[in-house]
Amino acid sequence: MFEQIKLPYASDALEPVIDAATVETHHGKHHAAYTKTFNELVEKAGLTGKSAEEILSNLDAVSDLTLRTGLRNQGGGYLNHNIYFEQLRPEAEAKKAPEGALLAQIEKQFGSVDKLKEELNALAASQFGSGWGWLAKKADGTLVTFKSANQDNSYSLGMDDVTPILALDVWEHAYYLKYRNLRADYLKALWNIIDWSVAEERYK
Ligand code: MN3
Numbered sequence: 001m002f003e004q005i006k007l008p009y010a011s012d013a014l015e016p017v018i019d020a021a022t023v024e025t026h027h028g029k030h031h032a033a034y035t036k037t038f039n040e041l042v043e044k045a046g047l048t049g050k051s052a053e054e055i056l057s058n059l060d061a062v063s064d065l066t067l068r069t070g071l072r073n074q075g076g077g078y079l080n081h082n083i084y085f086e087q088l089r090p091e092a093e094a095k096k097a098p099e100g101a102l103l104a105q106i107e108k109q110f111g112s113v114d115k116l117k118e119e120l121n122a123l124a125a126s127q128f129g130s131g132w133g134w135l136a137k138k139a140d141g142t143l144v145t146f147k148s149a150n151q152d153n154s155y156s157l158g159m160d161d162v163t164p165i166l167a168l169d170v171w172e173h174a175y176y177l178k179y180r181n182l183r184a185d186y187l188k189a190l191w192n193i194i195d196w197s198v199a200e201e202r203y204k
Helices: 020-042 050-059 065-087 101-109 113-126 183-193 196-203
Strands: 131-138 143-149 162-169
Touching: 020 065, 020 162, 050 101, 065 131, 065 162, 101 113, 101 143, 101 162, 101 196, 113 131, 131 196, 162 196
Parallel strands: none
Antiparallel strands: 131 143, 131 162
């Protein structure tokens, strides 16, 4: 049984970056619905006991195309939002910059953390329609940035040995109540509540 993460902060604790109504709808409605439907589809497909990563990495094994698409969308919606909500913290608590091995790798590949943020924001802002911007780690420790449509992620896209480090949700439900059409403003502000200590843990 897959469970959505319980938010380690109150729904109004991410303000002013993300308003309480957005957190309540996003986590309490959208993410809850993805999780519920994913559980139903997993049971229907006879995949109970497998991890979400495993299921999404092996979608080709599901012969029923409707079921396969459902697992891809709902499973991605379940997993991606766990990654997203877990990495956020109230502005006063969030670790504002990475240290150690992750910082060293970012500087080596991107020049600086600011350059990485610029690249990721541009990537996520350019996603046509709903989707995600990602920072991820390859098995050899190098970092990779990419964007995905809908609820796709590295697993459903068949990117072997790629583990998500940060997930930027650019579905309109993530920002539209407060930022309206200004996706770039949301992305810029989002960095104020991204907790780099979570990213460091994921990078290990
Ligand atoms: Mn979302």
